[in-house]
Amino acid sequence: METTxxxxxxxxxxxxxxxxxxxxxxxxxxxxxxxxxxxxxxxAQIAADGxxxxxxxxxxxxxxxxxxxxxxxxxxxxxxxxxxxxxVPVSDTPVKLQSLIQGARVxxxxxxxxxxxxxxxxPVKDAQTLYLIVEA
Numbered sequence: 001m002e003t004t005x006x007x008x009x010x011x012x013x014x015x016x017x018x019x020x021x022x023x024x025x026x027x028x029x030x031x032x033x034x035x036x037x038x039x040x041x042x043x044a045q046i047a048a049d050g051x052x053x054x055x056x057x058x059x060x061x062x063x064x065x066x067x068x069x070x071x072x073x074x075x076x077x078x079x080x081x082x083x084x085x086x087x088v089p090v091s092d093t094p095v096k097l098q099s100l101i102q103g104a105r106v107x108x109x110x111x112x113x114x115x116x117x118x119x120x121x122x123p124v125k126d127a128q129t130l131y132l133i134v135e136a
Contacts, residue, residue: 001036003055004088008097010050010073011133013125015116017050020076023097025054025069025086031062038062046075058090071097081130098132 006025010018023044030039044054059067069086086100098113113132114122125131 001033001038001057002061002090004058004091005053005094006056006088006097006100007053007094008046008051009133010046010052010075011131012078013127013131015120017048018046018073018075018078019048019050021046021074023052023054024072024074025056026072027057027059027069028067031059031064031067033057033061033063039067046073053094056088058088060087060089101130101132 008023012018023046025042027039027041030037032038038057038059042054042056044052046052056069059069068084069088071083071086072080073083074080083101088100089095101113112129116133119131119133
């Protein structure tokens with residue numbers, strides 16, 4: 001069965017990497033892919049530099065078309081948060097997690113996509129904002 005590699009690079013509000021913990025993806029239900037029943041949970045460890053990857057079934061190809069992923073980020077220290085309503089595309093190349101967030105709900109946080117320079121230039125970081133850092 002085909003999968004899409006989802007990559008992530010997680011940072012703390014101070015700019016340093018999230019060190020340790022895990023990212024868990026749970027499909028909201030079961031679906032069919034060419035007659036195969038698909039569902040379940042995938043887990044990836046967060047590396048010391050805040051990065052990681054996981055292979056997820058691209059739920060856009062589901063026969064029923066009613067599933068989405070709930071992705072939970074659980075840092076080794078700090079508060080975990082959930083991303084719900086995540087739809088994974090078909091892709092032969094890795095897809096960055098932050099590109100999937102625009103269609104997802106991020107707990108009760110506001111999400112903002114910034115470059116590292118824009119993030120660094122912020123005079124104050126809001127604790128209720130999820131900052132997604134992308135390459136310039």
